[in-house]
Amino acid sequence: xxxxxxxxxxxxxxxxxxxxxxxxxxxxxxxxxxxxxxxxxxxxxxxxxxxxxxxxxxxxxxxxxxxxxxxxxxxxxxxxxxxxxxxxxxxxxxxxxxxxxxxxxxxxxxxxxxxxxxxxxxxxxxxxxxxxxxxxxxxxxxxxxxxxxxxxxxxxxxxxxxxxxxxxxxxxxxxxxxxxxxxxxxxxxxxxxxxxxxxxxxxxxxxxxxxxxxxxxxxxxxxxxxxxxxxxxxxxxxxxxxxxxxxxxxxxxxxxxxxxxxxxxxxxxxxxxxxxxxxxxxxxxxxxxxxxxxxxxxxxxxxxxxxxxxxxxxxxxxxxxxxxxxxxxxxxxxxxxxxxxxxxxxxxxxxxxxxxxxxxxxxxxxxxxxxxxxxxxxxxxxxxxxxxxxxxx
Amino acid sequence: xxxxxxxxxxxxxxxxxxxxxxxxxxxxxxxxxxxxxxxxxxxxxxxxxxxxxxxxxxxxxxxxxxxxxxxxxxxxxxxxxxxxxxxxxxxxxxxxxxxxxxxxxxxxxxxxxxxxxxxxxxxxxxxxxxxxxxxxxxxxxxxxxxxxxxxxxxxxxxxxxxxxxxxxxxxxxxxxxxxxxxxxxxxxxxxxxxxxxxxxxxxxxxxxxxxxxxx
Numbered sequence: 001x002x003x004x005x006x007x008x009x010x011x012x013x014x015x016x017x018x019x020x021x022x023x024x025x026x027x028x029x030x031x032x033x034x035x036x037x038x039x040x041x042x043x044x045x046x047x048x049x050x051x052x053x054x055x056x057x058x059x060x061x062x063x064x065x066x067x068x069x070x071x072x073x074x075x076x077x078x079x080x081x082x083x084x085x086x087x088x089x090x091x092x093x094x095x096x097x098x099x100x101x102x103x104x105x106x107x108x109x110x111x112x113x114x115x116x117x118x119x120x121x122x123x124x125x126x127x128x129x130x131x132x133x134x135x136x137x138x139x140x141x142x143x144x145x146x147x148x149x150x151x152x153x154x155x156x157x158x159x160x161x162x163x164x165x166x167x168x169x170x171x172x173x174x175x176x177x178x179x180x181x182x183x184x185x186x187x188x189x190x191x192x193x194x195x196x197x198x199x200x201x202x203x204x205x206x207x208x209x210x211x212x213x214x215x216x217x218x219x220x221x222x223x224x225x226x227x228x229x230x231x232x233x234x235x236x237x238x239x240x241x242x243x244x245x246x247x248x249x250x251x252x253x254x255x256x257x258x259x260x261x262x263x264x265x266x267x268x269x270x271x272x273x274x275x276x277x278x279x280x281x282x283x284x285x286x287x288x289x290x291x292x293x294x295x296x297x298x299x300x301x302x303x304x305x306x307x308x309x310x311x312x313x314x315x316x317x318x319x320x321x322x323x324x325x326x327x328x329x330x331x332x333x334x335x336x337x338x339x340x341x342x343x344x345x346x347x348x349x350x351x352x353x354x355x356x357x358x359x360x361x362x363x364x365x366x367x368x369x370x371x372x373x374x375x376x377x378x379x380x381x382x383x384x385x386x387x388x389x390x391x392x393x
Numbered sequence: 394x395x396x397x398x399x400x401x402x403x404x405x406x407x408x409x410x411x412x413x414x415x416x417x418x419x420x421x422x423x424x425x426x427x428x429x430x431x432x433x434x435x436x437x438x439x440x441x442x443x444x445x446x447x448x449x450x451x452x453x454x455x456x457x458x459x460x461x462x463x464x465x466x467x468x469x470x471x472x473x474x475x476x477x478x479x480x481x482x483x484x485x486x487x488x489x490x491x492x493x494x495x496x497x498x499x500x501x502x503x504x505x506x507x508x509x510x511x512x513x514x515x516x517x518x519x520x521x522x523x524x525x526x527x528x529x530x531x532x533x534x535x536x537x538x539x540x541x542x543x544x545x546x547x548x549x550x551x552x553x554x555x556x557x558x559x560x561x562x563x564x565x566x567x568x569x570x571x572x573x574x575x576x577x578x579x580x581x582x583x584x585x586x587x588x589x590x591x592x593x594x595x596x597x598x599x600x601x602x603x604x605x606x607x608x
């Protein structure tokens with residue numbers, strides 16, 4: 001039996017008050033922890049998905065929309081561009097690698113990307129089972145697509161027009177799965193890859209003459225130098241009918257847009273935490289009043305002033321620790337529930353198991369709040385006039 | 394036998410109203426004494442001064458060889474834990490912990506380690522061995538004073554102070570409590586000082602210091 005175990009005994013004795021105070025703190029911690037983890041995963045995911053892509057070229061429109069649709073596969077494309085317009089880019093001296101993309105179809109909500117085999121090199125993806133496509137209407141599936149749809153090499157699949165699961169089917173064309181990609185932890189896991197020719201073949205009307213001008217959605221570029229990242233977009237935007245957008249710049253814009261919303265929620269969490277700190281203070285002040293005699297008795301048994309004050313500090317810290325642990329568990333459990341119940345959140349790779357480094361500071365901050373809230377009652381306990389308390393009974 | 398308590402010229406006042414004036418008083422080690430007087434006569438104040446919980450305005454008070462005034466607050470706390478056991482009228486057991494933990498706490502605060510065998514033996518001796526894991530508020534009216542006595546004597550103090558230990562008890566329980574207090578004081582070789590205005594027990598003391606309130 002020491003000051004800490006006695007503090008725990010006091011917390012157990014009034015378990016309902018303890019639980020309510022811990023819950024109040026836990027709600028604040030959970031809100032902020034979930035936001036920290038979400039923010040961390042969101043940034044990490046966006047950064048991984050855009051890795052290696054210096055520039056995206058597509059139809060004129062919103063640069064953010066172009067980046068979202070061609071890099072993150074999270075928005076509708078800005079439109080189509082002529083393949084011939086992109087030809088000068090392919091051999092441009094500033095371009096290290098260029099990969100065309102043709103979007104617009106999907107399989108059960110997973111987007112079909114018509115592209116060249118270089119796309120796999122570009123995105124650091126490798127075929128885990130089977131082989132890459134080499135004939136029209138052959139497709140390679142991202143790891144999650146294969147898992148969710150239960151498909152393996154040799155299986156057939158039917159695409160739908162548009163990006164919705166309810167889009168009209170291209171019933172006359174069936175793809176054959178030739179390979180499955182190894183998991184990458186990026187948007188690649190959720191794509192169905194095929195050749196540009198396959199996408200065009202699916203959209204060519206039977207009986208009609210082949211289109212002489214092939215269209216694509218965009219081109220992903222890896223540039224040779226940082227200078228190219230400045231000069232090439234300016235050139236494309238001013239001298240061609242296309243739009244060049246930098247994923248880095250557009251992602252920063254996206255963070256700024258989303259960040260302000262997160263800041264509001266974070267502020268709400270801070271208010272909850274501050275309220276909880278006040279709750280701990282009120283609980284300990286009340287405890288001090290109720291236990292004035294107990295604390296005086298401890299002094300008669302030989303406890304020093306510091307020891308008695310320590311009981312209240314430990315009580316505040318233990319209460320805060322309980323609230324913090326519960327809050328972290330609650331926050332991550334909430335995030336996991338969101339990831340499992342909302343398809344888009346799960347699809348974006350959101351998980352309740354990812355702990356953001358900032359959460360360590362959150363826990364430390366909570367403990368400091370608990371310590372601060374317990375200091376005033378502890379100081380009062382330290383200064384208690386034992387003889388007077390005993391005399392008053 | 395050497396004096397365990399020695400008081401010389403003790404004076405104490407509350408808000409300039411004198412409550413205690415004792416010229417000289419002493420108690421030998423192993424002896425017992427009662428402090429009598431009506432309410433407000435300073436009995437509890439004297440016990441607090443003897444326990445080092447309060448420092449008298451004037452005079453010299455030595456208990457178990459220690460002059461309270463000469464000790465720092467921390468030294469007083471340690472000396473009190475080691476040398477003095479106190480039984481209060483309202484008992485003031487710590488309700489959040491078990492009987493055994495109340496005694497363990499007293500051991501630890503006196504600088505010892507929790508000696509469970511000693512605790513079990515003592516509780517058995519006082520007839521409450523089966524209640525050691527109960528919380529104090531689960532005990533009967535007759536058991537609680539025994540726990541308070543056990544807590545006061547667990548460290549084998551040199552001095553046991555009891556403040557109105559029988560005032561809320563019926564004759565039988567009052568006699569039992571006094572018998573246990575005396576028995577434990579004898580077993581520890583401790584001096585016993587009981588402050589009371591209960592005639593049932595004052596008459597049983599050979600040495601009674603009567604306080605009338607300083608004027």
